[in-house]
Amino acid sequence: MKKQMVKSLKVATVQPPIPESQNGGIVSHEEMIETGLFLLEKAANENADIICLPEIFNVFGLSIEDSWEKASNEDGLLIKILALCKKYKLYAIYTSLEKDNGSFVISSRIIDRCGNVAGQYLKTHLTFFEREKLKIVPGDDIRVFDTDFGRIGIMICYDCYFPEVAGVLAGKGADIIFYPALQRYFSDTSFEIQTRARSLDNSVFIVRSSYGVSPGIAWKPGIMIGRSCIIDRSGTIIADMGHNSGTLSANIDIGSPLMSEGPGGTGTVNYRDVIKSSRRPELYN
Secondary structure, rough: OOOOOOEEEEEEEEEEEOOOOOOOEEEEEHHHHHHHHHHHHHHHOOOOOEEEOOOOOOOOOOOOOHHHHHHOOOOHHHHHHHHHHHHHEEEEEEEEEEEEOOOOEEEEEEOOOOEEEEEEEOOOOOOOOHHHHHHHOOOOOOOOOEOOEEEEEOOOHHHHHOHHHHHHHHHHOOOEEEEEOOOOOOOOOHHHHHHHHHHHHHHHHEEOOOOOOOOOOOOOOOOOOOOOOOEEEOEEEEEEOOEEEEEEEEEOOOOOOOOOEEEOOOOEEEEEHHHHHOOOOHHOO
């Protein structure tokens, strides 16, 4: 059963700097991790209820071999984030490369206010590089998770390119989709069209986290786009980190549905309910 939701909560997203091994990066992998943890604690000190970190935060910037080695060992970074969540009594979404039952996977863990892992989602849609070079295997389940403020879902980076993922999460009752990412978009426009559409199509909040350029570096196509942001149910960006590293937050009310005028003078209706009742899944396969 879906847990009763509080009226309002504070969501936050962290955008660490791009490491030097990537186009546009000037910091080391270790400095990227250090800055990301600093930004995480900064958001925690600003009373966030839940904070999203970007994709493969534990290994981004390392070589393939070093990534495999780090993913195969105990995750000291996870231990630090567990402790931080317990200290500040908040949730976090932590996405890492890890080895699970002998296979490499991209895993998003939900860490609860007590510093425990409350759930895990494995990335279901993998790029050619992830499949063929990193030897990652995909997950096979699109899951939702109940928290003390409501139901949430996760889509990881390339998952967003497939509209069905957000649709399934919304259909299972998610009010917020967290979106840890690692992306180079063609332009700001293409980023916005894709990401905002996932929100509007399903009347869900989206909280996105990626990597940004360091101060003094100009963004251009081919560099990690950044654009960690928070999007409301109508597809409106209500907070946007832009291209530079940093953190941001926003108060959202997940208890208030997106309302619209119904056809033919039928009055005000819940937009999400209308979309859900109009779907014809038998046509979509």
